[in-house]
Amino acid sequence: xxxxxxxxxxNTLETLKxxxxxxxxxxxxxxxxxxxxxxxxxxxxxxxxxxxxxIFVNPLQFDDKKDFKKYPRDLRKDLRIIKDLKINVVLLPExxxxxxxxxxxxxxxxxxKKLCGIDRPGHFLGVATVVLKFLNxxxxxxxILGEKDFQQILVIKxxxxxxxxxxxxxxxxxxxxxxxxxxxxxxxxxxxxxxxxAANIYTCLKQIxxxxxxxxxxxxxxxxxxxxxxxxxxxxxxxxEILKETNLEVLDHKPSIARIFxxxxxxxxxxxxxxxxxKRLVQKNGLILNLKD
Ligand code: AMP
Numbered sequence: 001x002x003x004x005x006x007x008x009x010x011n012t013l014e015t016l017k018x019x020x021x022x023x024x025x026x027x028x029x030x031x032x033x034x035x036x037x038x039x040x041x042x043x044x045x046x047x048x049x050x051x052x053x054x055i056f057v058n059p060l061q062f063d064d065k066k067d068f069k070k071y072p073r074d075l076r077k078d079l080r081i082i083k084d085l086k087i088n089v090v091l092l093p094e095x096x097x098x099x100x101x102x103x104x105x106x107x108x109x110x111x112x113k114k115l116c117g118i119d120r121p122g123h124f125l126g127v128a129t130v131v132l133k134f135l136n137x138x139x140x141x142x143x144i145l146g147e148k149d150f151q152q153i154l155v156i157k158x159x160x161x162x163x164x165x166x167x168x169x170x171x172x173x174x175x176x177x178x179x180x181x182x183x184x185x186x187x188x189x190x191x192x193x194x195x196x197x198a199a200n201i202y203t204c205l206k207q208i209x210x211x212x213x214x215x216x217x218x219x220x221x222x223x224x225x226x227x228x229x230x231x232x233x234x235x236x237x238x239x240x241e242i243l244k245e246t247n248l249e250v251l252d253h254k255p256s257i258a259r260i261f262x263x264x265x266x267x268x269x270x271x272x273x274x275x276x277x278x279k280r281l282v283q284k285n286g287l288i289l290n291l292k293d
Pocket of ligand 1: 028029031035037039040144145146147148149172173174175176182
């Protein structure tokens, strides 16, 4: 069932009361669906859940108007893709959903000062504002998110905690092309012949992880990884950082699980990715080391 007017959602949920004995799993997306999105839907299908999928290109989370305009949209194709999936409600809010809001945008303190928070000013304010509206409206038992947008998961967990909501967050692994390139709706904007170059982003993350595990890594050396990417045709590396997974803080003497986070510009498009280092790490004097077990 497709719902466009948010005010209709309550009635729709009421008419589907029987189905609603199931747990509600909510999957927010911006459409142009690909296998990454489908992995989230398939996860919910296996739970025999009541699934609500939203498709909404949220203007509030774009710091750049041009980027918002050129963001790939193909609603017809999306609806075709999900036709045979067990989605109970497809929520397609109208533009007004994120317009003229009377409440101030949600402020995210520490997490907003890291990675994409710096790189895309206002991005997470926009994400949090709209996700909070969705959560308030739907009151789902679970929200399913992809680890592709790892920082987004942390932001959403934080607003759920701050607003004492009951929704639990499920984060699912990144789905990649065979080459290793993380699937993203934006990949459609890369000329096909050049996607091989973009696959080096993942190779770079893996190499850094392997390097840390075998010999340790001087943080300074991240510059040489950045330069390598620039040499093969990546336009700009917005950031390449290794941070604690739980709070995106810099590694220190306390053994922690860390992720390597990257954002690049390629053909004018922002691509992000991250990789979990499969060992606990410490940082001493600018050197990141694997804590031998
Ligand atoms: P988006 O439509 O890009 O806003 O993404 C909607 C949801 O799908 C977010 O929770 C993303 O993290 C998730 N997602 C996007 N790409 C992938 C991927 N390659 N693997 C897993 N999840 C993804």
